[in-house]
């Protein structure tokens with residue numbers, strides 16, 4: 328029986344608004360473990376990774392706030408994800424702000440290096456998360472994790488696991504983009520990452536966009552790491568996120584995306600992040616997150 332390892336990461340040091348540290352509780356209250364078990368998986372809830380709170384640490388670098396502490400959390404998560412994959416399990420990292428992906432993806436990259444295999448990275452997000460301490464206006468590190476795994480961004484995140492970069496930009500696709508400043512638009516265009524905006528999804532449909540993205544990411548037998556920011560989904564149905572942007576993925580587009588991920592049979596690791604119960608309505612965003620996790624793990628309509 329396939330095993331899913333749940334790892335909670337109550338991290339809000341990368342976000343500008345507090346509360347996203349309660350995300351893992353939101354998922355558990357929405358029965359994430361029992362629901363996955365109901366699909367026929369064995370589930371191991373590994374608890375939460377210890378994360379410091381901002382009240383007990385000072386800001387040293389206003390261009391990358393709490394980067395050192397976030398880097399330390401990411402090192403712990405990297406170890407957990409690598410061990411989970413080495414055991415043949417599926418690590419499910421629940422956030423917490425998106426900066427945790429610098430750790431989970433480091434874990435995937437480390438495990439696959441040991442096995443001599445390659446992976447594609449599917450990044451679902453309203454934002455590109457490709458800022459660096461030099462370009463970020465807020466200094467919030469949750470806008471930087473994709474830069475970090477590509478070898479840029481704050482050094483504390485880029486070097487998690489002791490090597491960099493974690494992934495080739497040609498093996499990355501971002502889906503759901505709709506909020507970038509001028510500088511970041513240029514960064515994305517020059518990055519070599521496949522970027523699918525909401526306009527692409529409107530014009531071509533989610534099925535065509537994901538069909539293309541997955542064929543690129545899974546080429547040559549590569550497996551998949553999926554990093555899903557709940558702010559990719561439209562805030563009407565996913566209100567509990569720190570940086571909502573209107574015009575996002577619909578309920579069905581989000582599910583189709585995850586169903587198509589499952590159909591590849593290549594997904595080995597999943598992050599679902601940026602659930603903020605403080606900003607949510609009746610835990611609806613965590614509940615939607617759980618539904619999307621189930622689709623990615625093979626829940627079928629028929």
Ligand SMILES: [Mn+2]
Nearest residue numbers: 425452456556
């Ligand atoms: Mn993000």
